[in-house]
Amino acid sequence: MKLSLGPSSEQLDACVTCGLCLPHCPTFRITGDEIASPRGRLTAMGAVADGRVEADDTYAGILSYCLQCRACEAACPSLVPFxxxxxxxxxxxxxxxPTTSGRIRRLLVGRLLNMKWLLALLTSGVALIQRLGVMRLLPRRMRLARGLRRQRVFPHSAVGVHDLSPAVPAGTVALLAGCVMDQWFPDVHDATRGVLQIAGYQVDSPETQRCCGALAAHEGAAGNAAAMAARNVAAFDGYDYIVSDAAGCSAHLKDYAHWADGGESVAARTRDITEFVAELIEEGRLPRISRNRGDVAVHDPCHLRHAQRIIDAPRAIVRAAGYNPVDIDPDALCCGAAGLYMVYEPDTAEELGRRKVEQITAAGPKTVVSANPGCEIQLRAHLGRGFKVLHPIELYWQAIDR
Ligand code: SF4
Ligand code: SF4
Structure with missing residues (x-):
């Protein structure tokens, strides 16, 4: 398949330079620099496409500083597909x-993340470091580790798990296992499978699936991303729905038309777990807990809110679990996780994480829900020990499982 990635001249011409996206851009909010804004980045892309400017290190830095949070896309009146x-x-x-650091990043997300054994080995190493209590000795750039310190990390995989089918299933669901999601968030997968089974779905996690390819796509490893998409198109063939409990992954599956032949079918059948479960609650096919258990802060992952425009669903799930959802940020600014961004742009990731934690602390609740693994890790890394961070589906599963 010939990839239909931009930026095309039509896409670049769609930007009318109105600037409405600027206040929604986290890097512009931090720096105040036009070149760190969506409009500035589009201007740079246009200049390189026209041959007016070299694709040099400065240009690489301009692209690399973007979080790919897509807040600009949601704010744009011209529907520029940023x-x-x-x-x-x-x-x-x-x-x-190709730069050396870029090659390493693409090797990591394009190939190594797909090697389950290698990820399991890395996970075992992190688990050992946790047990020895020497996380704080890791280099500053490995802020990711701070978020892992407060969660249970051990080698695990949902791949190949086929839950028993109800006598007359409401439908079949293929659960995207994911890469780090599969290894580091087994409780979220368990909650997803449990809730969907209660609603009457047969839930499988096909053996032949791969990482969705979102991180590879974000890092410019287009060939790897396309290969993963092609594998998943085949792996998910025949299922009524494809469900992901990681917002970054569900957003990318919905973009598969650009990445693989047959990708449109995957995109049409993909649901983020939050929208799927909120609909089932609304239809009365999943229970609501009526008692009031207190307040829960809702963090909106960029790839749920900006990329998929899903806003109400996590709040509806929190409400159905018997809690009162509390908004923390009307602009839903990125928390700074953004895949590998927190590793290669640690200062900006740190600043955005600090701002997010200030908002959460000001809001009051000690429990926070977030529907994306990277955001969960980032929030855990920055919040104090008195806070609990969960996926909304975990909160709901714990509430109805009692
Ligand atoms: S809002 Fe859209 S059209 Fe306006 S400057 Fe931003 S990208 Fe361009
Ligand atoms: S994707 Fe996010 S960081 Fe990048 S230009 Fe758009 S709003 Fe700014």
């Missing part, structure tokens, strides 16, 4: 001017 354009621009840059 996320797809940034993925394309990074892929072209990787072809034209």
């Amino acid at each position: 996320g797809q354009m940034m993925e394309g621009a990074r892929a072209r840059l990787a072809e034209r001017r």
Whole structure:
């Protein structure tokens, strides 16, 4: 398949330079620099596409500083598909001017994340470091580890798990296991499977699936991302629904039309677990807990809110679990996790994490829900020990399982 990634001249021309996206951009909010804004990045992409500017290290830095949070896309009146354009621009840059750090990043997300044994080995190493209590000795750039310190990390996989089918299933669901999601968030997968079974679905996690490819696409590893998408199109063939409990992954599955033949079918059948379960609650096919258990803060992952425009669903799930959802940020600014961003842009990731924690602390609740693994890790890394961070489906599963 020939990839149809941008930025095309039509896409670039769609930007009318109105600037409405600027206040929604986290990197512009931090720096105040036009070149760290969506409009500035689009101007740079256009200049390189026209041949007016070299695709040099400065250009690489401009692209790399973007979180790919897609808040600009949600704010844009001209419907500029910024996320797809940034993925394309990074892929072209990787072809034209590969840097050593870029090669390492693409090797990591394009190949190594797909090696379950290697991820299990890494997970075992993290588990050992946790047990020895020496997390704080790790280098500053490995802030990720701070978030892992407060969660149970051990080698685990949902791949190949086929839950018993109800006598007359309401439908079949393929659960995307994911890469780090599969290894580091087994409780979220268990909650997802448990809730969907209560609603009468047969839930499988097909053996032949791969990582969705979102991180590879974000890092410009277009060939790897396309190969993963092609594998998943085949693995998920025949299922009524494809469900992901990681917002970054469900957003990417919904973009599969750009990545693989047959991708449109995957996109049409994909549901983020929050929207799927909220609909089932609304239809009365899943229970609501009527008592009031207190307040829960709702963090909106960028790839749920900005990329998929899912806002009400996590709040509806929190309400159905018997809690009162509390908003923390009307702009839903990125928390700074953004895949590998927290590793290669630690200062900006740290600043955004600090701002998010201030908002959570000001809101009051000690329990926070977030529907994306990277955000959960980032929030755990920055919140104090008195806070609990869960996926909304975990909160709901714990509430109805009691
Ligand atoms: S809001 Fe859209 S059209 Fe306006 S500057 Fe931003 S990307 Fe361009
Ligand atoms: S994706 Fe996010 S960080 Fe990048 S330009 Fe858009 S709003 Fe700014």
